[in-house]
Amino acid sequence: MATRLAAAVPAWLVVLAACGAPSEVSAPAARATQSPQPERDPTLVDDLAVSVSDPRLASMLRRVAGLRGLAFLRGVPLVQLSQAQMMGEARSQMRQGMPEALIMGQEAFLVGLGLVERDFEYRQVVLSLLGEHLAGLYDPRSGSMKLRQDLDRVSRRNTLAHELVHALQDQNFGLAQIMDWREGRGDAISARLALAEGGASSLMLDHQLGATQVMAMNRERQLEHLQLVSEPPPGAEMPGILWGSLLAPYRDGLALVAELRRRGGWTAVDEVWARPPETTEQLLHLDKWLGREPAESLPELPAFFSRRIYWDVVGEQGLRLCFEQWDSHDVARRAASGWGGDRLAVFRDGERWLLAWHLRWDDGPAAARGLTVFREALRRNTRKLRSSPVSQSAAHNVAFGRADGVTSECVARGTLGPLAVVGSGTDVAVIAGPFLRNSLAGVVEASCKQAIRRAQTILRE
Numbered sequence: 001m002a003t004r005l006a007a008a009v010p011a012w013l014v015v016l017a018a019c020g021a022p023s024e025v026s027a028p029a030a031r032a033t034q035s036p037q038p039e040r041d042p043t044l045v046d047d048l049a050v051s052v053s054d055p056r057l058a059s060m061l062r063r064v065a066g067l068r069g070l071a072f073l074r075g076v077p078l079v080q081l082s083q084a085q086m087m088g089e090a091r092s093q094m095r096q097g098m099p100e101a102l103i104m105g106q107e108a109f110l111v112g113l114g115l116v117e118r119d120f121e122y123r124q125v126v127l128s129l130l131g132e133h134l135a136g137l138y139d140p141r142s143g144s145m146k147l148r149q150d151l152d153r154v155s156r157r158n159t160l161a162h163e164l165v166h167a168l169q170d171q172n173f174g175l176a177q178i179m180d181w182r183e184g185r186g187d188a189i190s191a192r193l194a195l196a197e198g199g200a201s202s203l204m205l206d207h208q209l210g211a212t213q214v215m216a217m218n219r220e221r222q223l224e225h226l227q228l229v230s231e232p233p234p235g236a237e238m239p240g241i242l243w244g245s246l247l248a249p250y251r252d253g254l255a256l257v258a259e260l261r262r263r264g265g266w267t268a269v270d271e272v273w274a275r276p277p278e279t280t281e282q283l284l285h286l287d288k289w290l291g292r293e294p295a296e297s298l299p300e301l302p303a304f305f306s307r308r309i310y311w312d313v314v315g316e317q318g319l320r321l322c323f324e325q326w327d328s329h330d331v332a333r334r335a336a337s338g339w340g341g342d343r344l345a346v347f348r349d350g351e352r353w354l355l356a357w358h359l360r361w362d363d364g365p366a367a368a369r370g371l372t373v374f375r376e377a378l379r380r381n382t383r384k385l386r387s388s389p390v391s392q393s394a395a396h397n398v399a400f401g402r403a404d405g406v407t408s409e410c411v412a413r414g415t416l417g418p419l420a421v422v423g424s425g426t427d428v429a430v431i432a433g434p435f436l437r438n439s440l441a442g443v444v445e446a447s448c449k450q451a452i453r454r455a456q457t458i459l460r461e
Contacts, residue, residue, distance in 0.1 A: 060157070064164040067206050068199075069266045073171040076164065077142070080149035086134050087127065089146055093139060094123060102181065105310025105346040112346075112355035112432030114381040114419065115325055116239045119437070126246075129238055135159045138166035140175035161207040165200035173273045187295070187315030190249070191277040194317075198253020199269055202261065215261065222254055244321045252317060256283055280317035281339055296341030299461045301356045304454060305347035314342050319359070319370075326376045335373045338366020340426070354417075355432040358458050364426055371407065371423040374430065378411045381419055406456070410448035420451035422459060429455035 065072055081089065103122055110116040136147040136159040145163045147156060169175055178192050205214045205222060214222065260268040272289065282289035295313065314322075316339040323332030342359040361367035410420035417435035421428065431451040 060160060061164065063207070064161055064203070065168065067211070068165060068168055068203055069270075070168045070172050072168065074143075076167045077144035078147065079144065080147050082149060083131070083134075086137075086146060086148055087131055090130055090134060090137065091123075091127060093137070094127070096141075097181070099181075101310050104348075105312070108309070108346045108348075108353045108437070109344065109355055110239070110241060111416075111437060112353065112419070112435060113322065113377065113430075114413070114416070115241045115322070118416065118435075120239070122242075125238055125242060129246075136163050138163045138170070140166075140170045140179065143167070143170060158204055158208060162200045162204045165203045166196060169196055169199065169273070173276075178276055183311055184313055186312040187280055187318065188276075188278050188313075190315060190317055191280045191283040194249040194253035194280070194283050195256065195272060195276060196253070197249040198255070198257040201250050201254050202257045222258065241321055241325050244324060245318075248317055248321060252280070252283060256286065259286060279313075280315040284316055285337070296360050298341050298343040298358050298360060301343060301345040301358060302454075302457055302461065303347070304354050304356060305349040305352070307348050309346045309348050311343065311345040314344055314357070315339070322377075323370075323373045326380055327373050331373065335366075335369040338362045338369065340366075349434070351436055351438060352434040353437060354434045355430070356454070356458060357430040358461075359428045359430070361426045361428075367423060367426045367428060371421065371428055374421040374423075374428065375409060378409055378419060378421060381413060382411050406459075408452045408455070410452055412448050417446045418448045418451035420448060420455050422452055422455035424459050427459050429458040431455045431458075 061072060107116075107120055107122055111118050111120060134148065135151060135155065136145065138145045145160075145167060147159055147163070151159060166175065175192075175196060179189050179196075181189055202214070202222075205217075256272075257269055260272060264271075275289075275292075277283045277289050279288075279295045281295065282293065295315075301311070316336050319339055319342070320332050320336035323335050326332075327335070338361040340360045340362045342357065344355070344357045347354045347356070359370065361370055405424055407423045408420070409422075410418050412418050413435070415436045417433035418431070420431045423429075431454045433451075434446050
């Protein structure tokens with residue numbers, strides 16, 4: 001069974017993935033079959049605030065509430081929309097839920113690390129993908145639900161089941177309050193978004209297959225059934241980091257919810273909602289949530305430019321997503337799993353942008369694994385530049401080796417500026433830039449030595 005993608009703002013990138021706050025939560029419903037005039041489902045009603053007693057939706061409401069073990073506390077406004085109207089709704093929700101500083105900061109983060117081209121525009125890329133795949137969404141701020149009206153009967157019912165779980169979550173646990181984005185809360189929001197999507201996806205499997213069969217399936221079989229594949233759909237022009245960010249809430253959230261249900265059913269899931277994870281580390285490692293292990297609070301980053309556009313916490317999930325662009329999934333997962341805390345900031349001075357990132361691991365060996373993957377990032381940036389005739393003369397590495405326990409390495413990248421990584425003990429500092437988003441805006445006068453000095457300044461704070 002193929003899957004329609006969710007319209008949620010990603011885990012980290014939204015890094016950002018976060019790193020963005022979700023303005024809406026949406027369903028990976030079954031892909032609609034092609035039909036010029038899809039059969040209308042009589043249980044779905046346009047422009048109606050549905051109550052539990054409404055006979056046209058009573059059976060689905062009772063089924064979802066019964067499977068989940070929660071009660072609907074009020075009606076759920078439900079509207080069916082055309083594809084164009086759904087896109088307009090997604091565009092509006094994105095504008096309201098993602099401040100301009102957040103968008104600019106996340107774009108600069110990805111450009112600075114060499115994960116996307118310098119002209120990358122997050123909104124345009126995501127909306128382009130959603131144009132074909134958006135099946136439904138739930139908006140916690142209004143408590144309303146939107147469904148594509150051209151879905152076939154099975155797809156509509158599966159999507160409705162998924163979205164009704166979000167309505168239950170919102171009415172019982174308050175999604176809008178715990179997912180409201182603020183600077184420094186990106187990682188916490190990513191963890192809670194994954195908990196929400198994992199719960200909705202798990203119940204949708206119950207709706208399709210029955211709880212007994214679902215509980216007998218391992219995580220990979222559940223993901224396979226939902227078609228949460230690791231590769232973008234054919235023809236989708238989307239950077240790997242963004243695709244991974246879109247899928248991460250479902251994949252990671254489903255893994256957590258499946259483990260919780262094995263331990264104590266939906267009651268165990270409700271206990272996590274009562275004390276939602278504060279970090280994606282707690283999401284990915286249940287023992288960290290049980291022990292309420294906090295992230296280390298790192299100091300404010302030095303003001304390298306007078307204007308700071310954005311700051312946030314990337315978290316273990318976001319770090320893993322980055323590492324997956326430079327190494328295998330297994331290496332990335334292991335290198336990110338020792339995450340102890342981080343702090344990211346993006347600065348701007350006219351046309352010049354600069355990224356500063358301070359990371360801390362739990363111990364020295366974990367930091368060494370992370371540093372190894374960052375070195376692979378430097379090598380890949382170098383190879384990418386040397387493959388471009390325009391940039392060949394600008395691509396070179398400057399390795400400073402080890403001195404007094406500090407390891408430094410940097411690659412110069414022309415108008416993308418230097419990318420420097422410095423490690424000391426359990427800490428790593430990354431500096432990208434100054435760089436230009438517009439390659440015609442001028443010349444960047446920045447050296448690897450300057451970037452390394454900035455990174456060393458971070459580690460001394």
